Amino acid sequence: MAGTHxxxxxxxxxSELHRLPASPKLGALGLFVLAVVLTPRxxxxxxxxxxxxxxxxxxxxGLKPMFMARRLxxxxxxxxxxxxxxxxxxxxxxxxxxxxLSIEGLWGGWNIVAKATLGLAASVVLTATTTVxxxxxxxxxxxxxxxxxxxxxxxxxxxxxxxxxxHRMRMAMLSRGHNPRWxxxxxxxxxxxxxxxxxxxERGERVYYAMTARGFTGRIPxxxxxxxxxxxxxxxxxxAIAWFAAGWGVVxx
Amino acid sequence: xxxxxxxxxxxxYHYPDGTEVLRDASFHxxxxxxxxxxxxNGAGKTTLVFHLNGIFRPERGSxxxxxxxxxxxxxxxxxxxxxxxxxxxxxxxxxxxxxxxxAFGPANYGLEGDELEERxxxxxxxxxxxxxxxxxxxxxxxxxxxxxxxxxxxxxRPEIVVLDEPSSNLDxxxxxxxxxxxxxxxxxxxxxxxxxxxxxELCPRALVMNEGSIIADGPTKEILSDRDLMKANRLELxxxxxxxxxx
Ligand SMILES: Nc1ncnc2c1ncn2[C@@H]1O[C@H](COP(=O)(O)OP(=O)(O)O)[C@@H](O)[C@H]1O
Ligand SMILES: [Mg+2]
Numbered sequence: 036m037a038g039t040h041x042x043x044x045x046x047x048x049x050s051e052l053h054r055l056p057a058s059p060k061l062g063a064l065g066l067f068v069l070a071v072v073l074t075p076r077x078x079x080x081x082x083x084x085x086x087x088x089x090x091x092x093x094x095x096x097g098l099k100p101m102f103m104a105r106r107l108x109x110x111x112x113x114x115x116x117x118x119x120x121x122x123x124x125x126x127x128x129x130x131x132x133x134x135x136l137s138i139e140g141l142w143g144g145w146n147i148v149a150k151a152t153l154g155l156a157a158s159v160v161l162t163a164t165t166t167v168x169x170x171x172x173x174x175x176x177x178x179x180x181x182x183x184x185x186x187x188x189x190x191x192x193x194x195x196x197x198x199x200x201x202h203r204m205r206m207a208m209l210s211r212g213h214n215p216r217w218x219x220x221x222x223x224x225x226x227x228x229x230x231x232x233x234x235x236x237e238r239g240e241r242v243y244y245a246m247t248a249r250g251f252t253g254r255i256p257x258x259x260x261x262x263x264x265x266x267x268x269x270x271x272x273x274x275a276i277a278w279f280a281a282g283w284g285v286v287x288x
Numbered sequence: 289x290x291x292x293x294x295x296x297x298x299x300x301y302h303y304p305d306g307t308e309v310l311r312d313a314s315f316h317x318x319x320x321x322x323x324x325x326x327x328x329n330g331a332g333k334t335t336l337v338f339h340l341n342g343i344f345r346p347e348r349g350s351x352x353x354x355x356x357x358x359x360x361x362x363x364x365x366x367x368x369x370x371x372x373x374x375x376x377x378x379x380x381x382x383x384x385x386x387x388x389x390x391a392f393g394p395a396n397y398g399l400e401g402d403e404l405e406e407r408x409x410x411x412x413x414x415x416x417x418x419x420x421x422x423x424x425x426x427x428x429x430x431x432x433x434x435x436x437x438x439x440x441x442x443x444x445r446p447e448i449v450v451l452d453e454p455s456s457n458l459d460x461x462x463x464x465x466x467x468x469x470x471x472x473x474x475x476x477x478x479x480x481x482x483x484x485x486x487x488x489e490l491c492p493r494a495l496v497m498n499e500g501s502i503i504a505d506g507p508t509k510e511i512l513s514d515r516d517l518m519k520a521n522r523l524e525l526x527x528x529x530x531x532x533x534x535x
Contacts, residue, residue: 167384168388171384188384192383192424193378196426244374245380248372248374249367249441250368250393250396252364256392256395256396258395
């Protein structure tokens with residue numbers, strides 16, 4: 036139960052990418068994804084360049100292809116509908132092994148699958164080389180509002196605690212003979228959701244007391260190292276190539 | 289006589305719902321003392337602790353820390369002087385990593401760079417937890433989390449450390465390790481507990497609190513040996529435990 040989720044995505048290592056501060060990595064990821072999104076779907080060559088860049092990143096980080104493939108599996112439910120586009124799309128059609136497919140639908144499906152896969156794969160490289168605390172302070176350095184990064188940080192920190200409380204409440208219900216098999220027995224769950232809310236609220240109050248007890252006055256300090264211009268230069272070299280590829284795709288197409 | 293590290297004078301408080309919790313509580317602690325605050329559940333011990341650094345304000349009475357009264361104008365300095373270790377380390381440790389959590393207090397007081405780093409290292413070394421500095425708190429055992437919680441207040445270099453039930457829910461080994469750490473710290477300490485053997489082991493002096501008042505104050509061994517006093521305040525020693533043989 037005691038979770039491992041903060042490190043669930045992180046892969047221990049000592050690569051160049053692991054050592055790079057989080058903020059340039061986040062900046063590079065954002066710019067890369069933007070370049071991918073703006074690439075015209077017909078610019079197959081540009082997509083090849085993007086894929087090459089992701090593979091290069093994975094290689095620098097020492098991530099194995101099987102690992103990347105497994106992480107990409109979560110994409111499947113989100114792109115499933117793209118598979119249907121060639122069947123339901125309108126316009127000109129072509130025959131492929133006896134199936135009549137819409138050309139417009141094929142392009143649409145390709146566009147979604149290719150862009151989603153590239154974006155996700157790039158994110159996998161980031162999360163595998165950066166811990167959650169570092170990502171949060173990196174976002175903070177990129178001037179994401181402190182309120183948002185703080186809330187995200189507390190969520191990560193207390194997910195386990197609250198899940199543990201929920202688990203204990205469930206066990207308490209089960210051991211007093213509650214056996215939720217039918218939909219109308221959900222009533223006990225809604226009641227316990229209320230109790231869980233109160234408990235979490237009280238927890239929040241106590242955490243706030245603990246924070247003020249150590250001199251908190253509304254601003255959470257940050258501690259990560261500041262990125263140097265050289266870090267930014269190295270991190271941004273990858274999305275720079277992606278932007279060239281995308282631009283060339285636009286001009287050529 | 290030196291200035292008391294902590295002086296509580298005629299403290300009274302009731303919660304907004306009307307529950308009267310503190311009634312004219314008074315005591316003081318001198319620098320270097322380790323004092324136990326004993327009392328049954330609901331005696332008002334935790335409520336008292338919240339008054340010591342101004343999280344709650346007294347209706348009547350006063351709290352003074354090393355000569356400085358707990359008032360709005362002094363709050364920041366008071367909170368540096370009084371280090372509170374809360375009962376549940378999950379309330380106390382809220383930052384993503386142990387290192388950041390220990391740095392949180394001193395950073396709020398403007399410390400940064402190498403100076404901050406030194407504080408954090410010293411505090412974590414004092415509780416033997418330097419090796420977990422970069423782990424997230426929820427990956428640690430309860431005993432480890434409690435030690436880190438102690439480090440978070442040590443890093444503020446307080447005048448007095450107040451611990452709310454430090455031994456609760458610990459297994460015997462963690463309980464013993466924590467005791468060794470607490471006795472090794474040369475710091476003024478108020479330890480709230482109903483773990484009586486622990487109080488005897490760690491604190492030469494004890495206060496007994498019941499229904500919001502301090503009703504006894506003396507050497508811990510004498511207090512624990514006073515059967516009538518103990519019984520009247522729902523304080524029970526473990527079976528077969530004799531305070532006169534224990535230490
Ligand atoms: N937020 C609150 N509102 C109302 N009553 C409270 C609150 N917190 C504690 N109490 C009551 O105050 C009394 C003393 O509580 P507390 O200080 O936690 O005691 P102790 O720490 O000695 O067990 C208890 O009767 C408790 O029910
Ligand atoms: Mg209490």
